[in-house]
Ligand SMILES: *[C@@H]1O[C@H](CO)[C@@H](O)[C@H](O)[C@H]1NC(C)=O
Ligand SMILES: *[C@@H]1O[C@H](CO)[C@@H](O)[C@H](O)[C@H]1NC(C)=O
Ligand SMILES: *[C@@H]1O[C@H](CO)[C@@H](O)[C@H](O)[C@H]1NC(C)=O
């Protein structure tokens with residue numbers, strides 16, 4: 100009796116091992132993609148008592164003779180707020196965390212390489228985020244940024260973000276964003 104059950108266990112274990120070894124993949128019909136439009140405002144504080152931008156490093160090769168606010172070869176950490184509206188007390192829906200590298204060639208218009216993770220903290224997309232990795236021509240008041248990926252409900256997101264500066268001064272930059280993404284709401288098999 101005891102012997103039988105031991106043999107049974109050995110058989111079950113070896114079958115399980117064999118199946119684990121031979122089934123290292125599975126395939127499914129692809130999930131239908133979703134198209135989502137988002138509209139919100141980015142609130143950045145470049146200065147003031149609670150700045151959302153901090154300089155990490157600056158190249159010593161760039162001599163900043165004119166005290167430019169965007170010296171070439173500078174890296175900043177960013178932790179901006181995402182709100183439903185342009186008013187500073189408008190509903191908070193997430194944050195934009197990332198970094199920006201000032202790429203202002205001496206012979207070209209000032210430009211910025213931007214990495215942003217737009218993370219949402221309310222509603223359907225709470226816990227999900229969109230990754231932007233793009234050139235950001237800051238001298239243009241209207242810009243297009245590339246969306247290269249996402250997490251959670253934004254898995255495999257691809258698309259673009261249209262950004263328009265709504266207002267800007269030394270302590271507050273407010274920008275309007277329309278983000279259009281094609282994404283998959285995230286089946287767990289991936
Ligand atoms: C920049 O830093 C490097 C490494 O410390 C040093 O060798 C170089 O002389 C510095 N250049 C300037 C312009 O200060
Ligand atoms: C740049 O800033 C420094 C320190 O604030 C100041 O002493 C200098 O005069 C400024 N230079 C110019 C060209 O504005
Ligand atoms: C600094 O500003 C002056 C006056 O606006 C300009 O002529 C000069 O080209 C600037 N220098 C640099 C390195 O940007």
Ligand SMILES: *[C@@H]1O[C@H](CO)[C@@H](O)[C@H](O)[C@H]1NC(C)=O
Pocket residue numbers: 220221222225226
């Ligand atoms: C968002 O998700 C977090 C973590 O699951 C939860 O603690 C929080 O209450 C949620 N917020 C909203 C507004 O749903």
Ligand SMILES: *[C@@H]1O[C@H](CO)[C@@H](O)[C@H](O)[C@H]1NC(C)=O
Pocket residue numbers: 138261262263275276277
């Ligand atoms: C976003 O879309 C709205 C509605 O279509 C439009 O009024 C607004 O100008 C757009 N803003 C940007 C930055 O594209």
Ligand SMILES: *[C@@H]1O[C@H](CO)[C@@H](O)[C@H](O)[C@H]1NC(C)=O
Pocket residue numbers: 187266267268269270271273
């Ligand atoms: C800067 O802009 C913000 C948002 O529009 C405003 O609340 C603030 O009073 C402005 N600050 C200055 C110094 O103009």
